[in-house]
Amino acid sequence: MNLFAIFGEALRALRQNRMRTALTMLGMIIGVAAVVLMLSIGEGARTKINETIAAMGSNLFIVVPGATSSGGFSFGSGSVRTLTISDAYAIAELPSINATAPVVSGTVQLNYAAKNWSTIVTGTTANYFEIGNWKMEAGAAFTESDLRSAARVVVLGSVTAKNLFGDEDPVGKTLRITNRPFQVAGVLMAKGQSLTGRDQDDTVVIPITTSERQVTGSQFPGSIRYMLVQGKSATEMDIAEIEITQLLRQRHRIAKGKENDFTVRNLTAIADVATDAAKVMSIVLGAIASVSLLVGGIGIMNIMLVSVTERTREIGIRMAIGANQRAILVQFLLEAMMICILGGLIGLLIGIGGAWLVSQAADMLIVITLGMVGLAFLFASAVGIFFGFYPAKKAASLNPVDALRYE
Amino acid sequence: MTAPEITRTSNPLIQINNLCKNYSLQDANGKTITNQVLFDVNLTINPGEFVTIMGHSGSGKSTLMNILGCLDIPTSGSYWLAGKNVATLSSNELARIRNQHIGFVFQGFNLLKRMTALDNVATPLLYAGINRTLSRKRALELLRQTGLENFALHQPNQLSGGQQQRVAISRALINNPPLILADEPTGNLDSQTSNEIMLLFQKLNRDQGITIVLVTHEDDIAAYAKRLIRLKDGRVIVDKNNTN
Numbered sequence: 001m002n003l004f005a006i007f008g009e010a011l012r013a014l015r016q017n018r019m020r021t022a023l024t025m026l027g028m029i030i031g032v033a034a035v036v037l038m039l040s041i042g043e044g045a046r047t048k049i050n051e052t053i054a055a056m057g058s059n060l061f062i063v064v065p066g067a068t069s070s071g072g073f074s075f076g077s078g079s080v081r082t083l084t085i086s087d088a089y090a091i092a093e094l095p096s097i098n099a100t101a102p103v104v105s106g107t108v109q110l111n112y113a114a115k116n117w118s119t120i121v122t123g124t125t126a127n128y129f130e131i132g133n134w135k136m137e138a139g140a141a142f143t144e145s146d147l148r149s150a151a152r153v154v155v156l157g158s159v160t161a162k163n164l165f166g167d168e169d170p171v172g173k174t175l176r177i178t179n180r181p182f183q184v185a186g187v188l189m190a191k192g193q194s195l196t197g198r199d200q201d202d203t204v205v206i207p208i209t210t211s212e213r214q215v216t217g218s219q220f221p222g223s224i225r226y227m228l229v230q231g232k233s234a235t236e237m238d239i240a241e242i243e244i245t246q247l248l249r250q251r252h253r254i255a256k257g258k259e260n261d262f263t264v265r266n267l268t269a270i271a272d273v274a275t276d277a278a279k280v281m282s283i284v285l286g287a288i289a290s291v292s293l294l295v296g297g298i299g300i301m302n303i304m305l306v307s308v309t310e311r312t313r314e315i316g317i318r319m320a321i322g323a324n325q326r327a328i329l330v331q332f333l334l335e336a337m338m339i340c341i342l343g344g345l346i347g348l349l350i351g352i353g354g355a356w357l358v359s360q361a362a363d364m365l366i367v368i369t370l371g372m373v374g375l376a377f378l379f380a381s382a383v384g385i386f387f388g389f390y391p392a393k394k395a396a397s398l399n400p401v402d403a404l405r406y407e
Numbered sequence: 408m409t410a411p412e413i414t415r416t417s418n419p420l421i422q423i424n425n426l427c428k429n430y431s432l433q434d435a436n437g438k439t440i441t442n443q444v445l446f447d448v449n450l451t452i453n454p455g456e457f458v459t460i461m462g463h464s465g466s467g468k469s470t471l472m473n474i475l476g477c478l479d480i481p482t483s484g485s486y487w488l489a490g491k492n493v494a495t496l497s498s499n500e501l502a503r504i505r506n507q508h509i510g511f512v513f514q515g516f517n518l519l520k521r522m523t524a525l526d527n528v529a530t531p532l533l534y535a536g537i538n539r540t541l542s543r544k545r546a547l548e549l550l551r552q553t554g555l556e557n558f559a560l561h562q563p564n565q566l567s568g569g570q571q572q573r574v575a576i577s578r579a580l581i582n583n584p585p586l587i588l589a590d591e592p593t594g595n596l597d598s599q600t601s602n603e604i605m606l607l608f609q610k611l612n613r614d615q616g617i618t619i620v621l622v623t624h625e626d627d628i629a630a631y632a633k634r635l636i637r638l639k640d641g642r643v644i645v646d647k648n649n650t651n
Contacts, residue, residue, distance in 0.1 A: 005533040005542075016521050317517045320478060321578065322506020322534040324499045400478045404517070 006327060010334035017307075021339060024303045027296030028343025028383070029350060032376050034289035036351025036368070039375075041358065042282030043367040049278045053271040055191045055200075057133035059098070059231040060267040063091075063244065065223075066260050082261045084222045085208065087251060088125075091229055094247060096240040098232045101128035102224040104208055106216035112164045112175040119160050121177065121204050123211025129155075129188075131230045139171035139186025142207055146185075150209035154182040157203040158190040180214055182206065195274055229264075237266055290379075296343070297383040304336050304391035315395050316403025329396035336388025337381060344380025348373060420586060420618050421452040421475065426484035428470050428641075444470045446641045447484070454585065457612040457619045459629040459649075462638035468622045469590060471638070475620060476509055476588045477501045489585075506534050510579025514591035516571040518563040518578075524550060524570075525559040528577045535582060549577040553607065569600035576607060580617075587611070589621040593628055605631040 014021045065082045088102035104123040109116060122128070129141045142153045154177065161170050170184045191200045206215065208224075231240040244264050252261055308315070315328055352368055359366040428445040444467045452458055462468045473479035474486060477493060486493045488504065496504070505511075518527045525546050532542035550556050553573040563571055572592060579587055589608065593601035609631050611617045623629055630649065637645035 002533055002536045002538065005539055008539065009533070012522070313517075314519060317519060318530070318534075319502065320476070320505060320511050320517070321531040322502055322582075324502035324534070326499075327502075327534055401473050404478070404513075 003330070006331050007334055010331050010338060013307075013311075013331075013335055014338060020303060024300055025339050025343035025346070027299040028293075028340050028380060029296075029347040031289070031293030031296040031383075032344045032347025032380050033351035033354060034292045035286065035379065036348055036372060036376050037354045037358070038285035038289040039282070039372045040351070040355040040366045040368045041364065042278070042285045043369065043372065044359070044365040046275070046278040046282060047367050048365045049195075049271075049274050052192065052195055053275065055133055056194070056267060056271065057131055057228075057230065058268070059234055059237060060131070061229040061231065061237075061241065061244065062226055062265045062267055063229055063248075064226045064263050064265070066262040082252060083224050083227060083248075085224055086222065087248060088224065088227045088229075090251060091227070091244055091247060094240070094243045096232055096236050096243050098230040099127045099131055100227050100229045101125050101131050102208060102227045103128070104211050104216050104223075105225050106211075108178050108204070108215060110160070110164060110175055110177055110204065111179075112173070115164050117160060117163045119157075119202050119204060121206060121211060121215055123206055123208040123216060125208055128205065128228065131228050134191070135189040137187040137189045138169065139184065142185050142205075147207045147209055150207060150213055152180060152182045152210060152214070153185045153206065155186045155188060155205040156184060157188050157201040157205075159199060159201040160204055161187045163202075177204070177206070178215055195270065234268065237268060241266060293379060293383060297340075297387040300336055300339055300384070301387035301391060304332060304388055305394070307335070308332065308391050308395045311395075312398065312403050312406040315398055316400055316406065319398070319400040320404060325396040328398075329392045332392035332395045333385065333388050336392065337384035340380045340384030340388075341377075344377055347380070348376055351376070418453060419451045420454045420456075420489055421450065421620075422485075422487040423448055423450040424485045424487075425449060426471075426474070426481045426486060428467070428474065428479075429482045444641050445474075445481075448641075448643055450636070450643065450646075452618065452620065454618055455612070455616045457609070457631070457633045458621070458636060459632035459634070460620065460622045460636045460638060461624055461626075461629055463624065465640075466638040467641040468638050472588055472590050472620070472622055476511060477504050502534075506531055507582050508584050508586060510576075510582070510584040510587040512572070512575050512579050512587065512589040512592045514594040516563070516568070516575045516595070518571055518574055520564070521562060523560045523562055524555060524566065524574045524577075527563070527574055528581055531578060531581050545581060546577070549580055550574070552580075553577050567600075568596050569603060572596065572600075572604055573607070576604070580611070584617070586618045586620070589619065591622055591624070593623065593625070598627075601625075601628060 063083065085102045088100045091097055092100040101124050105120055107118060108121045109118050126142060126144050126147055128134075137158060141155055142151070146153050154175070156164070156170055164170070164175060165173070170187055173184050174181050175184060176182070188201070188205070194200050212221065229244060231237050241264055245260065248262055249260065254261065318328060355366040355368060358364060426445055426448040427443065430442045430444060432440045432442060434440050448471065460468045460471065470479070474481055477488070480494065489508075493501070519530065525543055528546035528549055529539070529542035532545065533539070547556065547559060550559050553576060555570060555573050555577070558566060558570060563574070566574065587608075593604055596604065605628060608619055608621065612619050619632075621632060629635055633649055635645065635647055635649050636643060
């Protein structure tokens with residue numbers, strides 16, 4: 001038996017029925033294209049979320065002032081400024097905590113030359129950049145000494161920098177925040193949207209001391225809007241949360257049985273949920289697409305069964321002139337596999353093309369990995385073997401006398 | 408895979424002892440009905456013979472041919488082909504015997520559709536594991552022998568009945584088999600073409616020493632053979648040398 005020659009026979013049979021071959025292949029093409037497209041969309045979403053999470057910084061807690069009630073009235077979360085800068089410094093001393101960055105904020109008007117822009121000002125400490133995983137696009141962050149001296153220096157978010165300065169290099173320039181001159185120390189690298197969809201790059205960051213005294217001000221000096229807390233290790237986040245809670249309850253003199261006047265949120269846990277959701281979406285999309293692949297496979301089996309019946313006499317002739325069962329089996333199996341593999345390749349190209357179109361049209365991140373391509377290809381071959389085997393076996397086990405007599 | 412070695416000098420080529428063949432059918436009530444087609448057939452055919460098997464339809468001649476051609480197996484009795492008991496061979500070995508040692512010629516030609524005469528003739532070599540170039544070269548030689556070299560690239564439906572049967576004979580000859588089994592090879596042909604085909608068989612038997620077993624129900628076709636076997640109701644009733 002010459003495998004190469006039998007390959008030729010299978011190819012000849014497929015070419016003799018072009019229309020049927022093409023239609024059967026279409027099932028496979030659609031299936032594989034759907035799988036590739038869905039996987040690439042799912043993978044794109046996952047990559048996007050992972051990037052956002054990585055940009056957020058690792059092992060993060062955010063501590064916000066909690067809801068309080070006074071005389072039967074409940075006030076919303078953050079309504080009372082119960083958290084202070086000194087709380088932040090105290091938390092930083094905890095054994096499980098790496099660093100903290102207290103934040104005050106407010107909306108401010110910026111002016112540079114003839115342009116003006118309204119944005120959120122973040123007043124914080126120098127380690128805010130490291131905790132929040134901010135990188136510098138140009139210039140430098142402000143320093144501890146800027147913080148101590150309440151210097152009028154500012155670090156710009158990339159969107160703000162673009163809006164105020166255009167193509168100009170902002171570093172070293174002076175802009176006005178609520179009419180006070182600030183020198184630009186640096187520009188932050190863009191991060192894009194946060195998990196909640198807020199544009200993180202439309203911001204200005206100044207020392208918290210400067211902000212309190214000259215920009216945002218406060219009825220309650222020393223109070224902050226929130227603080228970022230970075231734990232030492234990912235495995236001790238639970239311990240860190242307990243330590244933060246205990247320390248703050250103690251510092252705020254909250255009696256046993258009373259509610260906290262602050263809330264500790266584990267951002268890493270939120271990120272995990274987002275990652276899991278993306279993973280589930282990937283799997284669901286892939287599973288839905290696989291159904292079409294399955295339907296394509298059944299179509300192949302159906303056509304191969306028809307083909308075996310139709311070609312019974314041909315099979316009989318081949319057996320009479322010396323084809324053994326294996327040669328017949330291999331020929332029909334090869335026919336099914338060729339449909340699948342060729343259909344799979346075309347589907348792969350269409351899937352990649354479709355993914356590209358989606359990424360252009362919907363401005364979505366689409367990721368196509370080599371593993372995905374391999375998986376689709378492997379899946380297509382497996383469908384060919386699985387659904388092609390039964391008809392091929394049926395052909396091979398025909399009795400030569402009956403097959404020859406078949407009309 | 409070991410196939411029995413069959414040479415043209417081995418003696419006898421075909422030996423059948425007490426061969427019976429039953430077919431089992433299910434009737435409408437699911438009861439099994441056994442229909443016996445061949446009864447205690449004994450037959451010896453030596454290398455180089457040209458035998459014709461005659462009989463009315465239903466006499467069992469096609470069944471006997473199928474068994475001789477290793478396409479079917481006997482219910483009881485034994486069939487020795489070139490000293491080898493066919494009953495002991497696997498389906499792969501039978502396929503190899505059909506490929507290497509037996510050439511089939513059918514009434515309905517049984518060529519593969521939408522395939523050139525050349526490729527039809529070359530197909531048995533494909534199953535013998537010989538590459539396509541060599542197969543085609545050998546196939547062209549055989550088409551030349553049967554006078555069809557100019558029709559090598561025609562498909563069966565572009566050929567006349569006689570030409571198709573010549574293609575089928577070329578295909579039967581491609582592996583140089585010692586035995587050719589022809590089941591009513593002239594049944595679909597006019598008398599002039601029939602004579603041409605029979606002369607071709609006669610020539611192959613005379614010049615190349617190929618053993619030929621041929622089924623027919625026409626006396627003038629049977630006259631080309633050297634020996635005549637007549638079957639009736641599954642039994643051999645005549646086995647004689649052709650006098651003319």
